[in-house]
Amino acid sequence: MKAISAKVTRGLNVxxxxxxxxxxxxxxxxxxxxxxxxxTKGRQGYAKVxxxxxxxxxxxxxxxxxxxxDAVVVRQRKSYRRLTGERIAFEDNAVVLLKDDKxxxxxxxxxxxxxxxxxxxxxxxxxxxxxxx
Numbered sequence: 001m002k003a004i005s006a007k008v009t010r011g012l013n014v015x016x017x018x019x020x021x022x023x024x025x026x027x028x029x030x031x032x033x034x035x036x037x038x039x040t041k042g043r044q045g046y047a048k049v050x051x052x053x054x055x056x057x058x059x060x061x062x063x064x065x066x067x068x069x070d071a072v073v074v075r076q077r078k079s080y081r082r083l084t085g086e087r088i089a090f091e092d093n094a095v096v097l098l099k100d101d102k103x104x105x106x107x108x109x110x111x112x113x114x115x116x117x118x119x120x121x122x123x124x125x126x127x128x129x130x131x132x133x
Contacts, residue, residue, distance in 0.1 A: 001036055001052070004117040005083055010046040011076035012093055018055070021074055021094040021114070022107030022128070025061035029095060032056050032068060049076050050117045055095055069106070071095035072122050074114040074129075088115065088133070096125050 012018065012031055020026040034045040035052040047053050055071045057064050074096050079089035090113070097106040105125050113133040119126035126132060 002121050004050055004120050006049075006080060006088075006117050007083075008048040008050075008076075008080040008117065009078055010048060011078040011080070012047040012053075012073065014045050016047075016093060017058070018073075018093040018095050020055075020057075020060070020071075020097060021111050022096045022105060023109045023111070024097045024105075024107040025064045026057045026059075026069075026097060028059040029055035029057050029069075029071065029097075031095075035070065047073050049073055049080065049115045050121045052098075053095065055097070070098040070101070072098060072103070072118065072125055074110070074118050074125070075112070076115075082116075090115070090133075096128075098125075 016031045032054045034047045037045045051073050075090035075094040079087045099106040110129045113131040114129045
């Protein structure tokens with residue numbers, strides 16, 4: 001994966017409940033695993049902004065409920081530091097569902113702002129965002 005220009009802190013553990021920020025039909029999801037995550041042996045995996053995760057849909061339309069999807073973390077509550085010195089924190093933890101391994105999003109709109117670090121790594125997801133913060 002491409003590197004991002006921020007020192008992002010660990011924001012989401014495995015098992016974290018997150019909002020789904022797109023219009024794919026899902027509302028609430030649970031982080032099941034982190035794909036290509038970097039961690040020490042024996043330590044529980046963690047995700048941060050613009051990481052690729054696997055999520056299980058907990059609430060939403062019956063077509064997607066209970067299914068497992070790949071997703072990208074677009075917002076996290078835990079503050080992190082950009083190279084300019086500013087600290088960024090959002091009011092919720094949110095993901096956007098992906099429909100394939102190339103990073104194409106499942107939905108056609110993204111609700112709420114997304115982090116600028118997502119734009120650096122996932123251009124196809126950031127195109128759908130109304131506001132990049």
